[in-house]
Amino acid sequence: xxxxxxxxxxxxxxxxLAVLDCFDVAHxxxxxxxxxxxxxxxxxTARRLITELREWxxxxxxxxxxxRIGMRLWTVGSLAPQQRGLREAALPAMHDLFQATxxxxxxxxxxxxxxxxIEKISSDRAVxxxxxxxxxxxxxATGVGKAILxxxxxxxxxxxxxxxxxxxxxxxxxxxxxxxxxxxEVRRTGVAYCYEEMTLGAVSVAxxxxxxxxxxxxxxxxxxxxxxxxxxxxPAVRTAALGIARAMG
Amino acid sequence: xxxxxxxxxxxxxxxxLAVLDCFDVAHxxxxxxxxxxxxxxxxxTARRLITELREWxxxxxxxxxxxRIGMRLWTVGSLAPQQRGLREAALPAMHDLFQATxxxxxxxxxxxxxxxxIEKISSDRAVxxxxxxxxxxxxxATGVGKAILxxxxxxxxxxxxxxxxxxxxxxxxxxxxxxxxxxxEVRRTGVAYCYEEMTLGAVSVAxxxxxxxxxxxxxxxxxxxxxxxxxxxxPAVRTAALGIARAMG
Numbered sequence: 200x201x202x203x204x205x206x207x208x209x210x211x212x213x214x215x216l217a218v219l220d221c222f223d224v225a226h227x228x229x230x231x232x233x234x235x236x237x238x239x240x241x242x243x244t245a246r247r248l249i250t251e252l253r254e255w256x257x258x259x260x261x262x263x264x265x266x267r268i269g270m271r272l273w274t275v276g277s278l279a280p281q282q283r284g285l286r287e288a289a290l291p292a293m294h295d296l297f298q299a300t301x302x303x304x305x306x307x308x309x310x311x312x313x314x315x316x317i318e319k320i321s322s323d324r325a326v327x328x329x330x331x332x333x334x335x336x337x338x339x340a341t342g343v344g345k346a347i348l349x350x351x352x353x354x355x356x357x358x359x360x361x362x363x364x365x366x367x368x369x370x371x372x373x374x375x376x377x378x379x380x381x382x383x384e385v386r387r388t389g390v391a392y393c394y395e396e397m398t399l400g401a402v403s404v405a406x407x408x409x410x411x412x413x414x415x416x417x418x419x420x421x422x423x424x425x426x427x428x429x430x431x432x433x434p435a436v437r438t439a440a441l442g443i444a445r446a447m448g
Numbered sequence: 449x450x451x452x453x454x455x456x457x458x459x460x461x462x463x464x465l466a467v468l469d470c471f472d473v474a475h476x477x478x479x480x481x482x483x484x485x486x487x488x489x490x491x492x493t494a495r496r497l498i499t500e501l502r503e504w505x506x507x508x509x510x511x512x513x514x515x516r517i518g519m520r521l522w523t524v525g526s527l528a529p530q531q532r533g534l535r536e537a538a539l540p541a542m543h544d545l546f547q548a549t550x551x552x553x554x555x556x557x558x559x560x561x562x563x564x565x566i567e568k569i570s571s572d573r574a575v576x577x578x579x580x581x582x583x584x585x586x587x588x589a590t591g592v593g594k595a596i597l598x599x600x601x602x603x604x605x606x607x608x609x610x611x612x613x614x615x616x617x618x619x620x621x622x623x624x625x626x627x628x629x630x631x632x633e634v635r636r637t638g639v640a641y642c643y644e645e646m647t648l649g650a651v652s653v654a655x656x657x658x659x660x661x662x663x664x665x666x667x668x669x670x671x672x673x674x675x676x677x678x679x680x681x682x683p684a685v686r687t688a689a690l691g692i693a694r695a696m697g
Contacts (some may be wrong), residue, residue, distance in 0.1 A: 251462060270531070273531050
């Protein structure tokens with residue numbers, strides 16, 4: 200059949216996409232051998248697909264012979280509309296929060312059983328976090344994640360619990376009952392806290408951005424050094440999240 | 449040969465990438481028929497490739513049956529590193545400019561013979577522009593474009609002139625000699641102006657972000673209503689661009 204090779208069940212298209220899947224926030228630069236190993240493709244196939252992606256502009260070759268994602272893919276990806284409208288609505292509010300606090304401001308969206316960071320504003324003075332734009336965060340161990348989880352259906356909570364509540368620090372909530380209680384509190388107050396549950400030394404507060412029909416579009420969060428700081432920032436985060444929801448209509 | 453179909457010179461991979469190429473800022477949502485027409489692929493091939501892209505998460509289907517770029521491509525594209533480092537270095541300076549002016553702030557990078565907008569901050573109060581993140585601007589008719597062109601090699605200027613200096617408004621510079629003189633002035637002053645050369649009613653001022661070895665990494669621009677406004681903003685834009693260059697090291 201046209202477009203299929205002898206490997207059953209994996210079309211050429213899937214192989215090309217499997218090459219792209221090798222790259223993530225933890226692996227932004229890869230060698231040919233690493234692409235082959237991570238994708239499970241033979242070296243010769245990986246080389247050919249990398250060449251086609253390079254010619255198109257989707258991959259770039261570094262001086263040391265390794266590869267990274269190129270501008271062409273960035274341009275195509277920037278067309279994803281849910282991010283565009285959300286980012287445009289959120290950036291002014293994020294600037295205001297950053298201006299007022301100089302702390303790490305994060306905008307995330309639900310993505311499967313994780314939160315995907317789609318925008319971040321930070322400075323040298325802010326608490327250092329592992330979060331990058333395009334990176335993923337666990338829903339049970341972060342403020343933005345709990346804000347998403349609290350306002351999503353029970354099905355998502357079940358999926359997250361079934362996937363296992365990984366212990367990131369000694370403070371991570373790893374018992375389903377405690378998590379459910381924490382989420383009920385988030386629904387009651389409209390804000391979600393995270394006290395060193397993801398990273399020691401980092402506390403955060405987040406609020407959901409809800410659509411008119413009550414679905415979670417995103418969560419806006421701020422990371423700071425101390426419990427006192429996030430307690431003080433909670434009303435500002437909640438207000439900003441409500442403003443984003445209103446701007447999106 | 450594995451991975452090639454009977455169409456000479458166009459592999460399955462290229463066809464898949466041709467489907468992605470159909471989408472751009474002016475065409476963010478397309479029907480199957482439109483994808484087939486824009487890519488030159490038979491409907492059946494376009495349908496199969498769209499299905500594979502959908503299964504992967506690179507395309508999404510809307511309720512009306514049309515398609516748009518999906519979150520998966522956004523995530524992969526966000527790994528493009530030139531944008532990441534640049535955006536992280538630029539965002540604080542862009543916020544400051546926005547805070548001070550409430551005008552349209554744009555960050556662009558050179559991309560072939562055009563400028564690619566990689567970040568934009570705006571508000572309802574700012575001058576409305578056609579620029580979107582991921583969109584392209586002509587180098588000869590915009591402030592950011594002239595800032596890039598002035599500090600690039602003569603080869604780029606020649607390519608831009610050879611491509612034709614399209615008249616966007618009655619004020620667009622369409623004679624190569626006048627453009628060269630304008631660029632010499634940009635090199636002398638370090639800022640580039642654009643007086644309704646792209647859009648009637650919009651004036652802009654921009655400054656280049658140069659790397660240590662003098663190459664143009666990006667251009668930072670601000671769009672405003674009046675010549676007086678951009679004259680006043682020029683020092684701020686230049687200072688911000690220098691700050692971004694320093695932050696990038």
